[in-house]
Amino acid sequence: MRRTVRNLADGREILYFDDHPDAPGRTAVDTRDLPRNETASQIRRDPLTGEWVALAAHRQTRTYKPPAGLCPLCPSAPGRPTEVPESSYDVVVFENRFPSFSQHATGPVEPGLVPVGPGLGRCEVVCFTDRHTTSFGELPPSRVRTIVDALADRTTSLGALPGVRQVFPFENRGDEIGVTLSHPHGQVYGYPFVTPRTALMLTTAEAYLAEHGRPVMGDVLEMERSAGTRVLFESEHWTAFVPAAARWPVEVHVVPHRQVPDLPALTEEERDDFAELYLRVLGRLDGLYDRQLPYIAAWHQAPVSTGRDLAWLHLEVFSVLRTADKLKYLAGSESGMAVWINDVTPEDLAARLRAAPARYGR
Template sequence: FKHPGAEGSKGAESFVTDLDSLPPEHQHIRYNPLQDEWVLVSAHRMKRPWQGQVEPPLATTVPRHDPHNPLCPGATRANGEVNPDYEGTFLFDNDFPALQPDAPSPGPSDHPLFQAEAARGVCKVMCFHPWSDVTLPLMSVPEIRAVVDAWASVTEELGAQYPWVQIFENKGAMMGCSNPHPHCQVWASSFLPDVAQREERCQRAYQSQHGEPLLVEYGRQELLRKERLVLTSEHWLVLVPFWAVWPFQTLLLPRRHVRRLPELTPAERDDLSSIMKKLLTKYDNLFETSFPYSMGWHGAPTGSEAGANWDHWQLHAHYYPPLLRSATVRKFMVGYEMLAQAQRDLTPEQAAERLRALPEVHYRLGQKDRETAAIA
C-alpha cells in the first residue's frame, strides 16, 4: 500500500491514524484501496483567485412534455419508433448503442503492442418518469422505488447473458447529458471494464488477506469514525470516501453484505429510495441548482460468472459531481490529473461536513411545503 516512488510513504492503514495531526489545509496523498490509486489532497488551493471558466446559468424552465423530445411519452425517436404513453419507468434499446450483440471479432494480433479483442453487448436507456421537468430528488419515494426495482430487474435480465452490467446516470449538460428528461443508461458487456477489473482485483486481494469484504469493513470503520458520514439509515450509508477525488463525491453502501442489486430485500429497496432522495436533495441544496453528476452502480460480475465465488464483492454506488465552489465553477480533471494523478481542492472531511449540514427538504419547495414537510 505504498505510493510508488514516494520515499518514506506510510502504508494506508497507518497513514489514516495520523490525519488528526494535520491541519486541514496541509497537502498530503491518500490511498484508494478499492481501485489501487492515490489522490493528492491540497485544500489550501480553495483560497486561490478564480479567473477560469465560469459555467453559464442552467436552464430553469424545461417543458413537462415536449413531443419533439425523443424520451417523452408518445414521442417519435430517431429510428422511427414511437414511445408508449408510459406513466412510470420506461426501458428501451438505445438507438445509438456503443455495444452491439453481433459485432465481429477483430481477429488475431500480429504483435503484442497491437492487441484487440471482441467487444459485444447491449445498451439500453431507462426513463425514470414521464415528466421532463422533474429529477430524482423531486420524485416521490414510491416513484424512486420503481426506479430501484427497474435497476434490479434489468441487472438480472442482462446479467443472465453478460458478465458486466453497468447502470449509470449522467445528470446535467455539464456532465455531457444531451437530454434533460430524467433517465439513465444500462450497458451490458461481454468483458469486464477497466474500473471493474481494478475493483475485482483489489476486493479479492483484501478478502484473501483480511478474511472479509473490503467495503464491508470500510463501512464499519466509517460508522465508527463518523467524520465523513453524510447520511445513515437502517440499511444504508452515504459518505464522502476517505480517498474521494471529486469535490463532493459520495459512496452509497448497504450495511449488510450484498453482492448485487437483485439481492436487495423489499425493505432495503424502500430504504435505498428514501436515502437517495435525501442525498440528491442535499446535492441540489448545496448551490441551489439542479446538481450535475455522474453516478453508477458496481456489483459482482454476472452472466456465466455468476456461479463463481464473488463474496469479496460489496454492492455500491459512486456519485461523481464536478461542482467545486458554486453552481458555475467546477473542478476540471486536466493537467496534473491527466498526466500524474488525481488531485482535489478540499478535504473529504470538509465536503462531508458541508453536505451533512444541508437540509433534506428541497430548496424549490415553497415555505408552506417546507413547514408541512417539517411537521411530517
C-alpha cells in the same frame, strides 16, 4: 410493479415497468419507419495497459440536445412519435438506438499485439418518468423503488446475454457532465469485458481479504460509521458517506450494511430503505449550491461470473462542480497519470452537505 415487454419499429426491445399492477395496458404500436437496428461497434485491447477500448463510430449521429418539444424520451403524442409509443408511462427501458455495445455487433475476432473483436453486449436507456422537467430527486419513494426493481431486472437479463461479462447501471445529469438529452434518464451497459475500475477493486478486495480475513468494504463501512465525521445519513440497511479518499469535489457513497454482489440480491426491505435514504442524499446534493447538481450516479456491481464473493454493491455519486460556478477539469495529473488531486477535503464536504438545506423538503 408490472412489467410489459414490447418491440419498437426497428425490432428493438422496450419494457414498461409500472408502479401499480392496475396501470393502463401497454399496447401502443411504434408507427415510425425505422431501419433495422445494426451496429459495427468493435473492441480493441491496448497492449500497453491491457484495457479494452470500444470503437462505435455510428454514435456520431446520435441525437444531440434537441428542444424540449422534440425530446425522443418523452411519451409519443399525435403527430409526434418518439422512442416511447405510449402516451404516458411510469418507468420505461429500451435498447439504445445508438449503442456502444450490441447483440447485433459482428466482425472478425483477430488475435495479435492489438486483439480485436466485435462490441458484443447491450446498451439500454432507462427513463425514470414521463415528466420532462423534473429530476430523480423529485420523484416519490415509490417510483424510486420501481426504478431499483427495473435496474435489478435488467441486471439479471443483460447478465444472461451472450458475451456480457459485467452490467453497469448509471445516471448522468447536467450539461456540465455532457448530457445531450435533458429528460430524466439513466442507462444500463452490458460490457463484453470486466471494466478496469472493477478489476482493480476486485484485486484490491482479494488482497485485503487474504491479509485481514475480512472484506475491505465492511471495514470501511465500520470505520465511517464509528467516526461519523463523513457520514451524511444512516438507515436500517444503508449508510451514505463521503469517502475518506474522495477523488471528486463532491462525492458520496451509498453502501448497504450487508455484503451483496448486485442489485438483484437486495431484499424487499433493503430496496424500500434505499429509496428513502437516496432521496435524502439527492436533496442535500441539490441544496449544496441551491441548484440542480450535475452528477454521475454509478452502481458498482460484481461481474457476471467472477469476483462475486469479493464484490460489495454500492452506489457512487460524484460531481465535477467544485463551487457553485466553478468546474473541476481533469488536468495532467488526473488524465495523464490517473493520480487524483482534490481541492476539497472530504470532512469539509460532509459537514457542508449535512448543513445544506434539503431542497426537496426531505
